[in-house]
Amino acid sequence: MSDSALPASVETLRRLREDPHRVGHRGHGQDGPVQGAGHGATGPARKRIIVGYGFWIFLLSDIVMFSCFFAAFAVQGNATAGGPGIRDLVEMPRVALETGALLLSSYTCGLSFAATNARNKLWTQVFLLITGLLGLAFVLMEAQEFIGLAARGITPERSGFLTSFFGLVGLHGLHVTLAGLWLLTMMAQVQLKGFRREIIHRLICFNLFWHALDIVWIGIFTIVYLMGSVS
Amino acid sequence: MSQPDHDPYLSAAQSFDGGDNAPGDEPDESSGHWVLNSNLGLAFSVVLTVAAFLLVHPNFIYGPDIPVALMVLAIAQMGVHLVFFLHVTTGPDNTNNVLALAFGVMVVFLIVAGSLWIMNHLNQNMMPMDQLLQMQR
Numbered sequence: 443m444s445d446s447a448l449p450a451s452v453e454t455l456r457r458l459r460e461d462p463h464r465v466g467h468r469g470h471g472q473d474g475p476v477q478g479a480g481h482g483a484t485g486p487a488r489k490r491i492i493v494g495y496g497f498w499i500f501l502l503s504d505i506v507m508f509s510c511f512f513a514a515f516a517v518q519g520n521a522t523a524g525g526p527g528i529r530d531l532v533e534m535p536r537v538a539l540e541t542g543a544l545l546l547s548s549y550t551c552g553l554s555f556a557a558t559n560a561r562n563k564l565w566t567q568v569f570l571l572i573t574g575l576l577g578l579a580f581v582l583m584e585a586q587e588f589i590g591l592a593a594r595g596i597t598p599e600r601s602g603f604l605t606s607f608f609g610l611v612g613l614h615g616l617h618v619t620l621a622g623l624w625l626l627t628m629m630a631q632v633q634l635k636g637f638r639r640e641i642i643h644r645l646i647c648f649n650l651f652w653h654a655l656d657i658v659w660i661g662i663f664t665i666v667y668l669m670g671s672v673s
Numbered sequence: 674m675s676q677p678d679h680d681p682y683l684s685a686a687q688s689f690d691g692g693d694n695a696p697g698d699e700p701d702e703s704s705g706h707w708v709l710n711s712n713l714g715l716a717f718s719v720v721l722t723v724a725a726f727l728l729v730h731p732n733f734i735y736g737p738d739i740p741v742a743l744m745v746l747a748i749a750q751m752g753v754h755l756v757f758f759l760h761v762t763t764g765p766d767n768t769n770n771v772l773a774l775a776f777g778v779m780v781v782f783l784i785v786a787g788s789l790w791i792m793n794h795l796n797q798n799m800m801p802m803d804q805l806l807q808m809q810r
Contacts, residue, residue, distance in 0.1 A: 490700065491695045491698075493695070495695045495769060499773060502777035505777055506777060506780050512785055516788070517792040541726075545719070545722060548714075548718075552711035552714065555707060557704070646695065646698050650696060650759060653759050656754060660750050660754070661751075663725075665747075668743050672740075
C-alpha cells in the first residue's frame, strides 16, 4: 500500500458511490463511525452480506415449508387405510448409502468453498464436480427406491400415510435435483466468468443451500426411516 | 492530508463493516480455516450418524428410549452442520443470523408441535368413522 493519499476528487466520488444520500450516518470528516452507535452506524452493509443474509432468510422459509411436510407426515403416520405402513417401506442399507452420499457431498461442498476462498479454480471445480456426482448418486438411489415401491403397488394415492411419505421424501429429492442443476450452472459460470464478485456471492448461496438440504435430510432419515424402522 | 490506512471511510468499509458476517461466509478467514471446519464437521457428523444407525439395532439400548435418543442425535448433528458447515456462530458478527435462525426454529416448532397437538385431540374427540356412517343412514 502506498503512503500517499488518494486524490480528494477520487475519495469524494467513491464516498458518493458508496453512500450517495449518507443514509448510514457515517461520521463526517475524520471522526469515523460513532462508537457505540450500534450496527448500521457505518452505512449499508456490503453486498456480500446482504446477499448471504437474504438467502439465509429464504432458506429458513424453505425449512418452514419442510416443517409443514414433516407435520403432515407425523399426523398421517397411522393413516395407512389397511395398506403398507412405514416398516414395510424402510430399506436400511439404501438409507445408509443415501445418508453417506449426502453427508460426503456436504463435506466436498465445504472444501469447494475453501478452494474458492483461495481463488483456486481447478480445485473449486473438482470439488463441485464430486459434490454433484454424490448428489446424483443420492437422487438415483431415491428414484430407484420410489420405482421399486411403485412396482409393489405402493404409490402416493394408496393412503394418507403414503401421500405424506412420498410428499416429504419426494420434496427433498426434488430440492436436491434442482440444487444439482444450480451446481452445474455454477460450474459453468466459474469456468467462463471466473471468480468475479457476483459469482462468489452465488457460490456462497449455493453452499448454504446444499448444506441446508443435508440438514433437512438429517430430519428425514431420523424421523421417517430410523424411527419408522423401530415403530 | 489523511493517509488511506487511517481513513475512517476506508477502514470502515474494509474492516468494521457494521461488524456483521453473512451465514456461510467469513471473508477474513484463510482456506485452512475452511478445510479444518469441513474436516471437523465431517468427523462429528460421521460419529453421530453411525451412532444413530447403530441405535436402531434391536437390544442395543432400551427399546422405548430409542426415539428420544434418535432425536437427541439428530439435533446434535443439525447443530454440528450449522456450526461447521454453515458457519453460524455465537459471535457478535452473527447476531442477525442467529436471531433469524431462532425465529425460524420457533415457527417450525409451532407448526410441528401445534399440528400434532391439534390433530391428536381431534382424533380423540371425533366419533369413530363407522359410527358416524351408521348415523347417516
